[in-house]
Amino acid sequence: MAEDIYDDYPSLTLAKQSQEPSIEPLKLGERIKDIRGKLGITLEEASQRTGLARSTLSKIENEQISPTFQAMQKLAHGLQIDMPQLFEPPRKKTASGRRDITKAEHGKPHPTQTYEHELLATQLSNKRMLPFKSRVRARTFEEYSDWVRHDGEEFLLILSGSVTFYSEFYEPVTLHDGDSVYYDANMGHMLVSVSEEDAHILWVTAK
Template sequence: MAPPKKQATEESIGARLREWRTGKGMTLSTVSAQTGVASSTLSKIENGQVSASYYTLKKICDGLEIPIEEIINPGHKSFAPGRRVVTRLGEGPIYRSNQYVYETHSTELSRKEMIPMIMTVLARSPDEFEDWNKHDGEEFVLVLEGEVDIYTEFYAAVTLTKGESMYFDSSMGHKYCSRSEEPAKIVSVCYDPQAHQHIDMADYFAKGRLNVMLDE
């Protein structure tokens, strides 16, 4: 029997975002201004009222200059020469949005330039998305099961079946929709050009505590 999968629930993701924001003395409006995510949406995420997609979480983390792993799987280590991490079957933290279920891999390391995930595509129509998904960098997608319609901002939609892939500029808007009877499953690997610019949260809290001690 496979071990139970870790769950990065809406409540835990929201609580970590709220802890980081309040720990730095930031208001929702300030975070909204830095990330481009509406204050109302941030509030709902923090209170576990809505499910944030990877793209929304990435937008928040990029705007705040923190690793996305800090929100999905705290307690990770920073990537460095000679380090490696293995994700066993069923061990990847899982979270979901209305359009996708994300099984994240290698979250025990942050500041790495690739973010690998296995995604179950729930969306059936591009109309189910409020806006295009887009983020700096590049993305590789490989279909594991079913068929996927990939909509991109500047090209006609393309259908990929099992074993087929696409590599593209992820700053171009994109959406994945399942067209098979069962929800399709894909591997998504995102290249993050900002990986080494992010703040290590352990360092952040350590420095914050040091400042408090100096003030005392």
């Protein structure tokens, strides 16, 4: 994939609403599990940080036991949070309502020496994914001056035709209609069409 592409950059839900607000009981174990998840640490790592046994932490998170005040002090200190944060209910995720429809052949064209890209969902900014369709014009490995590499992970699906997928640490592989590959985009990679007609692919790059 060409590097310069990165220079650009009904469903109904029924909800019951009570007339009087209700207060949900505090689920301390759920809150602790939520904090640990946001920190991206395992139970074992949390045990090492807090000095609490892994089995004890597991029982607390699953509401099997209630932590003592001393245990909560260790949790706050080990997880590097203030004690009151343990009693804040987990924030519920809400839908942002973002949507962008791209009609066929109405994407933003972005031709390069080896590819002819059609950028999709271009009205949305700050996307976590960059989707686009491409026609692979390159026919030989030598048409590339160097490996293509960039941050993130990438997924590609062959829509029509066939390509040879070259990657820095693997043997070349030929992919046909319906085949796909997911890979680390920091690894050098490139494509060449090997079918009679130029291959068409769907590409999705995740940050």
